[in-house]
Amino acid sequence: MDSATSDMEKMALEEGADRKLLIAVDFGTTFSGVAWAQTRRPDVQTIIIQWPDATSGGLEGISSDKVPTELRYNGTQCQWGFQVDDFGPRHQWFKLDLDPNQSRGVSDLSRQYPDQHALPPGYNVSGEKLCTDYLTALRKHTEEVLKHKLPQSILKSTPIEYIITTPAVWSDSAQAKTRSCAEAAGMGKQLMIISEPEAAAIYALHAMDPHSIKIGDTFVLCDAGGGTVDLISYTVSALKPILQVEEAATGTGRLCGSTFLNRIFNKYLVDKLGLNEEWDEEVVEDAMKRFELVTKKAFRGSPTEEFVIPVPGLADDPAQGVRRGKFRMTGAEVSKIFEPVVQEVVTLVRGQIAATNKNVKAVLMVGGFGQNAYLRETIRGAIDPNIEVMQPPNGWTAVVRGALMKGLSQLEPTTARVKVASRSARKHYGTERMTKYDASKHATRPNYWDAYDGEYKVNDMDWFIRKGDPVTEEKSFKRQYHKVWPVAEGHNKAVSQDLLVSQDPHSTGAPVYKDSGDVKYLARLTADLSCIPANDLAQKTGKDGKQYYSVHYDIEMQYYSAHTKYSMVYKNVKYDSVTVEYV
Secondary structure: OOHHHHHHHHHHHHHHHHOOEEEEEEOOOOEEEEEEEEOOEEEEEEEOOEEOOOOOOOOOOEEOOOEEOEEEEEOOEEEEHHHOOOOOOEEEOHHHHHOOOOHHHHOHHHHHOOOOOEOOOOOOOOHHHHHHHHHHHHHHHHHHHHHOOOOHHHHHHOOEEEEEEEOOOOOHHHHHHHHHHHHHOOOOOOOEEEEHHHHHHHHHHHHOOHHHOOOOOEEEEEEEOOOOEEEEEEEEEEOOOOEEEEEEEEEEEEOOOOHHHHHHHHHHHHHHHOOOOOOOHHHHHHHHHHHHHHHHHHOOOOOOOEEEEEOOOOOOEOOOOEEOOEEEEEHHHHHHHHHHHHHHHHHHHHHHHHHHOOOEEEEEEEOOHHHOHHHHHHHHHHOOOOOEEEOOOOHHHHHHHHHHHHHHHHHOHHHOOEEEEEEEOOOEEEEEEEEEOOHHHHOOOOOEEEOOOOEEEEEEEEEEEOOOOEEOOOOOEEEEEEEEEEHHHOOOOEEEEEEEEEOOOOOOOOOOOOOOOOEEEEEEEEEEOOOOOHHHOEEEEOOOOOEEEEEEEEEEEEEOOOOEEEEEEEOOEEEOOEEEEEO
16 A cells, blocks of 8 residues: 555544445335435435446446346345346335335236236245345445445445435335335444435425526426336425425325336237247347337327337238338337326326415426326326426436435535425324213213223324324424323333324314224334333322322424334433334
């Protein structure tokens, strides 16, 4: 090692005390992306574009902004990303197994056009294991790439923190599973989670001309990817010192990404050419590659357009239009392939615009499918002509770029360029409480005798967040609870509180009782009281003359982009001792 290198590494070690290495992971349904930056150089943000393939196994097999979210187990070996070829069974779309209750997971498109090579969910391997194994491979590759980008001294002395993205419409349970898989994959306990469309919006709004944005402007963000399409809307609330936005409508999503174009095209090929005696898998592979790389991107919607599709090895067949190993598709035929997918996206966009209840300035298209010209023009023709349809730069990597920007701003607030000041609650959140029985209100409700208070009680709902309420990261929600139990039973080491939610799909209002409407259990919060000495617990005499422990405490809930933090507050002391068990 020469002296110059030695001096540089010494400087790196000295500066490393307040340095962090931030790695953002866009864990996508069909493709995933990674970006990284150092907190000491937040202006230098790098996308990883080197990926191993089936032959090289090294860092530079394939160059791409993203890597396929696919796995194949070959004995004890786990192949991932570009290492998985187009032949034979493989695991795809396993990320969606983390939230199986999402209705979008069983869309009409996914039922009508399944992937013939994709193994069914849960086949031999659980969704959690698939996600963990994939994220492990992604992390190991990323850290291997960084060894060639940064001095060893920096890598050894600099803490690494990860950010991972999840769909906006995912349940709290699915977000917790994502965190668990990422932690098991070696991404650390300090993991940040951010919703995909929010990350994309941060980058897309930052990339816009600031002079074209005014307070009150509302934007719909459409993140159209390979598997899913997610939408969310924001209204600009401030321009200085940084751009601030507030959610204008809750997020929506559906399983209608561009992969379905490939599946519909595959079915079209089989229906059209499958009876040709030379038909085999290699014919399909060459045709699919041309459709993916050329036809999908070049199609503009004109019925007179023509596209040449290679079908090497097929015998000439005038009836099928096959000649010299090729056949021609008209724009009208391509349009039929696009139509069912594009119309699903149009429906989502229209619904999101209507949900804002505002004059929308523009629809911002991001994601791989979001860069498609035909999709852009179809949406433009299907909505108010006063609403612009825009495709910000770097649309395919907008999510991972925005996630990295968000992570940097959390660690170094001075680097923030766009801030989501508030979000719109997607559900009613609350708990069941005991209320004094009132015959004029509760005549039809079951009641019970409370020996401590010496009165009849009923259970009803206490909603502390209502659907549509603005939720900010700065403001926590605090709810007071009162637990009593006989002193004769001894010191309780823990108390539990069930958290309930209501989707209220028709916006009829939050239900009054747990057994009315669509109230469901979300999670059980368990507060550890073992840290509180028994002699600090208040004792009171109940109406029945017996001695009771009487504990008043608060559960504090902090809602972030894609996760929630719970704490217990007792006598003004906060205990981060609340465990959450999702139902």
